[in-house]
Amino acid sequence: MAKDETGIAPSLFDRALLRVRQTRVWTREPATFLLDRVVEDMRDRLHAVLRSFDHAVDIGSPGAQLGEVLAGRAGELTRIDLPADESQGLGLMPGSLDLAVSVLAFQFVNDLPGTLVQIRRALKPDGLLLAAMLGGDTLTELRQSFAVAEAECEGGISPRVSPSADLRDIGGLLQRAGFALPVTDLDHIVVRYDNAFRLMRDLRSMGATNVLNERRRRPTRRATMLRMAEVYQERFADPDGRIRATFDVVWMSGWAPHESQQKPLKPGSAKASLEVAVRSVKRP
16 A cells, blocks of 8 residues: 555554464365466466566465466576565565566555565566556445445444555556556456355455454444345345455556666657658548
């Protein structure tokens, strides 16, 4: 997330709690359908990059799937976890990496601008960052349904779903961090469920339940949960009765600057006038 006027990133997420929940999930039977899709997409995107990478790092990605994808592309692969205390930094040596990748981790980073700057510094010239995080309208249906239910049943609204960054935000952060040729795009995924409780069960099995520092600490009332599921069904069900859940995956890529990279032309450097070019087009 962006820093405030004091220059300090707000602490939105309880990262220690996040680590406990994700560790617990991976000792049981995690729900990996979303992770599997994103990792496969990462495989395709890396396949389009016609080069090899001597030194690569996987930053915070859950599970081992991404490491398997990188096994044939990187001479040396290191996996690091995002720290519970972000003031400790990532521990990456400047100019030490050819490739940095991450999937489904950056959405829980408190200081994303600072994290991107650290990665940029750790990349060698012409090194690549390729990452995917949840953003956009992710779980907007669940957010809206809880807001209605809490307003009706408890007289107030508490934060339930993490705030989401959009493409413009991420593109701007890549530029500010010093990346060349920044690119962002979005994969809009809609998953259907029998009801809201099945969705929430999957979120628990992903280790992706509420870890906001300002979350309500006491258990949610049964009446509130039932009303939430009712609102969800009323507003976001398809004709067959199944509900929709949105997961927007924001992809980002950027390169550490290098003299070999394509650069935009300087203003006024064109050798031909656009007006002249338009006039010269033969019209039928």
